[in-house]
Amino acid sequence: MKKMIELIGDELVRAFEQCSYDSKYAKVSISNRPDLCEYQCNGAMACAKEYRKAPIVIAQEVVEVLKDNDIFDAVEAVAPGFINMKLSGKFVSDYIEGMRTSGKFGMEENKNPQTIIVDYGGANVAKPLHIGHLRSAIIGECVKRMGRFLGNKVIGDVHLGDWGLQMGLIIEELRCRKPELSYFDESFTGEYPKEAPFTISELEEIYPAASKKAKENEEFAKKAHEATLKLQSGDRAFTAIWKHIIAVSVADLKVNYGNLNVEFDLWKGESDAQPYIEDMINDMIAKGYAYESQGATVIDVSLPDDKKEIPPCIIRKSDGAALYATSDLATIIEREKLYSPDRYIYLTDKRQELHFVQVFRAARKTKLVKESTSLEHLGFGTMNGKDGQPFKTRSGGVMRLEYLIKEVNDAVKARLEESGKIVGQEAEDTARIIGLAAIKYGDLSNQASKDYVFDIDRFTSFEGNTGPYILYTIVRIKSILAKFSQENSMSDIGGFKLLPAATAEEKRLMLTLLKFVDVMENAFAEIAPHKICQFVYEVTDAFSTFYNSVKILSEEDTARKQSYIALISYTKEILEAAIDVLGFEAPERM
Ligand code: ARG
Numbered sequence: 368m369k370k371m372i373e374l375i376g377d378e379l380v381r382a383f384e385q386c387s388y389d390s391k392y393a394k395v396s397i398s399n400r401p402d403l404c405e406y407q408c409n410g411a412m413a414c415a416k417e418y419r420k421a422p423i424v425i426a427q428e429v430v431e432v433l434k435d436n437d438i439f440d441a442v443e444a445v446a447p448g449f450i451n452m453k454l455s456g457k458f459v460s461d462y463i464e465g466m467r468t469s470g471k472f473g474m475e476e477n478k479n480p481q482t483i484i485v486d487y488g489g490a491n492v493a494k495p496l497h498i499g500h501l502r503s504a505i506i507g508e509c510v511k512r513m514g515r516f517l518g519n520k521v522i523g524d525v526h527l528g529d530w531g532l533q534m535g536l537i538i539e540e541l542r543c544r545k546p547e548l549s550y551f552d553e554s555f556t557g558e559y560p561k562e563a564p565f566t567i568s569e570l571e572e573i574y575p576a577a578s579k580k581a582k583e584n585e586e587f588a589k590k591a592h593e594a595t596l597k598l599q600s601g602d603r604a605f606t607a608i609w610k611h612i613i614a615v616s617v618a619d620l621k622v623n624y625g626n627l628n629v630e631f632d633l634w635k636g637e638s639d640a641q642p643y644i645e646d647m648i649n650d651m652i653a654k655g656y657a658y659e660s661q662g663a664t665v666i667d668v669s670l671p672d673d674k675k676e677i678p679p680c681i682i683r684k685s686d687g688a689a690l691y692a693t694s695d696l697a698t699i700i701e702r703e704k705l706y707s708p709d710r711y712i713y714l715t716d717k718r719q720e721l722h723f724v725q726v727f728r729a730a731r732k733t734k735l736v737k738e739s740t741s742l743e744h745l746g747f748g749t750m751n752g753k754d755g756q757p758f759k760t761r762s763g764g765v766m767r768l769e770y771l772i773k774e775v776n777d778a779v780k781a782r783l784e785e786s787g788k789i790v791g792q793e794a795e796d797t798a799r800i801i802g803l804a805a806i807k808y809g810d811l812s813n814q815a816s817k818d819y820v821f822d823i824d825r826f827t828s829f830e831g832n833t834g835p836y837i838l839y840t841i842v843r844i845k846s847i848l849a850k851f852s853q854e855n856s857m858s859d860i861g862g863f864k865l866l867p868a869a870t871a872e873e874k875r876l877m878l879t880l881l882k883f884v885d886v887m888e889n890a891f892a893e894i895a896p897h898k899i900c901q902f903v904y905e906v907t908d909a910f911s912t913f914y915n916s917v918k919i920l921s922e923e924d925t926a927r928k929q930s931y932i933a934l935i936s937y938t939k940e941i942l943e944a945a946i947d948v949l950g951f952e953a954p955e956r957m
Pocket residue numbers: 486487488489490491526527528695713714715
């Protein structure tokens with residue numbers, strides 16, 4: 368279906384042309400004064416300059432043409448030259464009927480679907496998931512879902528940090544603790560055990576202990592570094608330990624991401640890029656892109672109009688080690704080979720911005736990607752506590768994700784039990800669903816690049832612009848529909864006809880709903896999940912005003928009642944589709 372704004376635009380184009388004005392002035396926008404009108408055209412002002420006429424005269428001429436058009440209820444020229452429009456109620460309800468019956472909310476088929484890699488999550492193996500990775504998971508999941516909703520082929524990759532110094536640290540610490548393991552016996556030639564020599568809890572304790580030790584003990588740090596190099600050059604014993612670390616960690620990460628309703632198509636990591644590195648560097652040197660500088664191998668990536676200096680991208684250190692940038696470049700080679708994406712979107716903390724500028728420029732310069740391929744980094748801000756400092760636990764440590772989730776869920780459960788309607792296991796399960804909405808909506812409703820304050824009290828409130836309030840609206844509609852279905856069949860609702868709105872409140876709800884696909888497209892074009900949140904909140908607000916202005920179930924006029932039911936049921940459908948893209952869902956009751 369054409370967008371509402373395009374349909375109105377078409378009428379305006381015709382009217383401008385009929386009055387012999389250039390149709391480029393016939394631009395329509397949603398009114399920023401909803402108290403005065405629903406849509407507006409401000410083109411008469413710009414048009415006035417070209418045609419040397421008063422804008423109000425132009426606006427009046429155009430209005431004269433539009434006056435008899437039955438898509439409008441009212442069209443007015445207002446000083447100095449605005450054209451204000453109100454749509455006819457029937458045109459609006461017919462449009463929503465079109466959305467309802469065309470499927471997929473009236474969205475047109477995506478004729479040029481793109482293949483998009485979303486690189487998000489970015490957890491580091493063997494280190495517990497902490498809230499630093501939370502935003503990447505939440506925003507990335509939403510970006511992936513937005514892309515899919517609009518008909519693209521989107522591949523989500525967790526891109527684990529599975530190849531760094533942490534591996535050497537763990538290996539050496541393990542050697543100190545369990546020197547008797549066959550991995551440390553140089554003369555061992557048999558098969559290494561299938562069973563990992565540690566559990567996830569041990570692993571999570573080993574890494575911080577080793578990392579602390581390395582800071583205090585130079586000898587240990589050196590050994591860990593050597594162990595890392597040995598692993599990276601393919602040592603059999605260390606590779607076996609490394610595989611255990613990955614397996615144990617990934618199993619745990621899957622549970623954690625699962626609890627966040629975050630799902631990756633690919634569980635690849637930095638290690639998958641390793642086989643490409645050697646050839647890549649040789650090739651870059653051979654083609655003259657990379658050169659030796661103070662023992663390291665670098666690619667110049669600065670450009671003449673850079674406002675600040677962009678240092679060269681180092682792809683090999685003087686000791687021969689590969690770096691973060693090396694692995695990101697080699698990963699591009701693999702992704703080109705396997706998926707040949709049109710677009711790459713990376714999500715990390717915005718402090719990694721320079722890294723991605725360097726990597727993207729190096730990738731373009733060395734022609735790893737086609738010119739038309741888009742490389743984008745969405746750098747997000749920090750999640751702060753109420754004190755404005757990065758969010759910490761009560762004891763001041765870095766908050767682990769599971770504890771944060773638990774704290775939120777407990778807060779929600781307490782609220783549920785306060786009301787007394789839901790208790791015990793149901794309260795527990797429902798709190799988990801609502802808690803996730805509280806966390807995700809609290810995050811996504813902010814512009815991603817900005818820092819924000821994670822305020823558990825506010826985020827878990829059932830009132831205001833919060834995740835729980837959005838769910839509450841959906842639950843409320845579910846409960847009206849459930850009452851309705853006691854005497855009627857739910858399956859009939861699809862066939863109920865939507866009548867033109869009887870009141871301003873009802874019309875406002877319809878005008879809000881019909882923007883859905885437009886909002887989704889804009890939000891994805893700008894990679895701006897907060898725009899979906901704004902829309903969702905606008906819908907809940909319009910719904911609740913409408914709901915308070917009518918009696919739905921006791922309406923006596925059957926056709927009107929059925930129309931109300933169709934409208935709220937469609938409101939629910941749109942809200943559910945929108946929150947699914949945001950990455951959470953509504954409970955049955957709350
Ligand atoms: N593991 C990295 C970190 O914890 C994030 C990885 C992001 N993705 C990438 N391709 N660099 O900072």
